[in-house]
Structure formats: C-alpha cells, structure tokens
Amino acid sequence: QVQLVQSGAEVRRPGASVKVSCKASGYTFSSSDINWVRQASGQGLEWIGWMNPNNGNTGYAQKFQGRVTMTRDTSITTAYMELSSLRFEDTAVYYCARGKVWFDPWGQGTLVSVSS
Amino acid sequence: QSALTQPRSVSGSLGQSVTISCTGTSSDVGGYNYVSWYQQHPGKAPKLIIYDVTKRPSGVPDHFSGSKSGNTASLTISGLQAEDEADYYCCSYAGTYTWVFGGGTKLTVL
Numbered sequence: 001q002v003q004l005v006q007s008g009a010e011v012r013r014p015g016a017s018v019k020v021s022c023k024a025s026g027y028t029f030s031s032s033d034i035n036w037v038r039q040a041s042g043q044g045l046e047w048i049g050w051m052n053p054n055n056g057n058t059g060y061a062q063k064f065q066g067r068v069t070m071t072r073d074t075s076i077t078t079a080y081m082e083l084s085s086l087r088f089e090d091t092a093v094y095y096c097a098r099g100k101v102w103f104d105p106w107g108q109g110t111l112v113s114v115s116s
Numbered sequence: 117q118s119a120l121t122q123p124r125s126v127s128g129s130l131g132q133s134v135t136i137s138c139t140g141t142s143s144d145v146g147g148y149n150y151v152s153w154y155q156q157h158p159g160k161a162p163k164l165i166i167y168d169v170t171k172r173p174s175g176v177p178d179h180f181s182g183s184k185s186g187n188t189a190s191l192t193i194s195g196l197q198a199e200d201e202a203d204y205y206c207c208s209y210a211g212t213y214t215w216v217f218g219g220g221t222k223l224t225v226l
Contacts, residue, residue, distance in 0.1 A: 035215070037162075044119065044220040045154070045162065045205050050213065059213040095161060101209065102152040102167035109161055 002026040004034075004096050004107035011113045017084040020110045022096030029077035030054040033100045036070065036081045038092040039109075046092075050100075051079060086114045120145065120206055120218035127224040133194040136221045138206030139187060144216055146187035150209035153182060153191045156220075157202045166191060193223070201225040 007021040022034060036048040049060035051070035058070045069082045079096060091114045097103035121139040128134040138145065138153075145151055151169045154162035164173055166182035169189060179195045189208070193200055206218040 037217070045207075045217040047207070047215045047217055050215075061214060097162075101150050102164055103154070103162075103207070104164035104167075104173060106161040106163070 002098065002105055004098060004105060006094075006096060006107040006110045009111040009113070011115060012086050014086055014088060014114055014116055016086050016114075017082060018086060018112050019080055019082040020094050020096075020112065022079045022081070022107050024077045024079065024098070027098075029072075029074060032098045034070070034072070034079040035097045035099065035103055036068075037095045037097060037103070037106075039095070040089070040092040043092075048081070048094075053079060083112075086112075088114050090114050118216070120208060120216055122204075122206060122218040122221045124219070125222045125224065127226055128193075128196045129226045130196055130198065132196050133192060134196065134223065136191045136193075136204055136206075136223070138189040138191070138208075138218045140189075140208055140210075140216070141187055144208040144210040145184065145189050145206075147211065148209045149184070151182065151184060151189040152207045153180075153189075154205045154207065155202045156205065162205060196225050198225055 003025050005023045030053045033050045035050045051058045053072045072079045093109040095109050097106040153166035156162040165176050169184045170182045181192045204221045210216045
C-alpha cells in the first residue's frame with residue numbers, strides 16, 4: 001500500500017536548522033509530488049510547499065521563501081524538508097503528503113520543537 | 117495567501133446532517149475546481165475525504181459530499197455517526213502552484 005514514513009521528533013535551538021525526511025513506498029516515487037504541511041499545537045494546517053521528485057522542481061509558500069529547502073534522494077525514495085533560522089513559532093508537527101492537487105496519503109508527522 | 121474561512125465549530129445529532137462552509141476568493145476557491153477536504157481525528161494525520169470539489173476517494177463513505185458555489189465550498193455530512201466527530205479542513209489551489217488551507221472546523225456529534 002502507498003505509505004509515507006517520516007523521521008522522528010527533533011529539538012532545536014532558535015536560529016538552528018532542521019531536516020525532516022519522508023520515505024515513500026508502495027508507488028513509483030517519481031510519479032507524484034510531495035507536499036509539506038505543518039500544524040502547530042491546537043492550530044490548523046499550513047501549507048509549506050511542494051517538490052516534484054522526478055525533476056526536483058519546487059514551489060514554496062511566500063511565508064517560507066528563503067528559509068525552506070525541499071530535496072529528494074530518488075535512490076532511496078525519500079523526500080526531505082529543511083527549515084532554517086528556526087524560531088519558537090516554528091514549533092509544530094510537520095507532515096509530508098503525496099499529491100499534486102490533493103494530498104493523499106499523509107505521513108505520520110514529525111514533531112519539531114524549537115526551544116532554548 | 118490568507119487562510120480560507122471556516123466556522124470554528126459545528127455540531128449535530130446522530131443521524132442528522134451538517135454542512136461545513138469554506139469561503140475564499142476568486143483567486144482560490146472561486147477560481148478553480150481544486151477544492152479538497154480532510155478529516156483529522158485527535159493525534160492523527162489528516163485523511164483525504166473529498167477532492168476536486170465533489171469527488172470521493174475509494175473507501176470514503178458516501179455520506180460525505182462536497183459542493184461549491186462561487187467563492188464558497190461546502191462539505192456536507194449526512195446521517196451523522198459518532199466516528200464522524202473530528203476536525204475538518206478545506207484546501208484550495210490558489211494559483212501559481214500554491215495551496216491554501218482553511219482554519220479548520222471542529223465537528224461535535226451530540
């Protein structure tokens with residue numbers, strides 16, 4: 001079955017960077033975009049950006065431009081989302097999700113905590 | 117982009133129907149037929165329940181339905197069941213390869 005499995009929880013200091021991975025299985029990795037979405041505790045979903053695993057093209061929400069980088073390693077069918085210059089308000093669960101126009105399925109989520 | 121507008125909460129009794137609205141602009145909801153809806157139970161990842169405004173993925177019960185009029189999309193849940201109690205989010209294409217979510221609606225089944 002189609003599955004996305006994400007890396008474990010991370011704790012970072014303000015100003016640091018974090019890189020979250022998302023391993024895909026059960027389908028042809030290069031055939032579907034990977035999107036990243038985050039959710040702060042008790043808050044709604046916020047779209048971060050997308051990546052085309054076939055050619056590496058990306059698109060980011062304006063809010064995250066300059067701080068986020070999405071990459072992939074096709075040899076291990078894994079997508080990555082790196083967020084830099086972390087702030088306290090970046091504390092959230094980060095999800096990867098497959099799809100170009102709708103998102104299905106989603107990974108289990110990765111908690112990124114920014115704490116001093 | 118600004119988040120799409122959803123009611124913070126709705127409620128309905130078992131067996132009744134509820135509708136959750138999702139209001140955007142002509143630059144997102146009104147401009148494209150790319151509205152999707154997601155169900156999220158506490159502590160779980162979101163799950164796709166409606167895509168392309170009205171379509172249901174395989175395995176999603178048919179008491180979920182979607183529609184759109186102008187800049188407002190709607191999710192209707194008929195014959196409410198206890199397991200429908202969850203948070204619901206709409207999402208729309210917003211042009212130039214960007215997407216925007218609604219703020220989410222908490223559904224309480226009485």
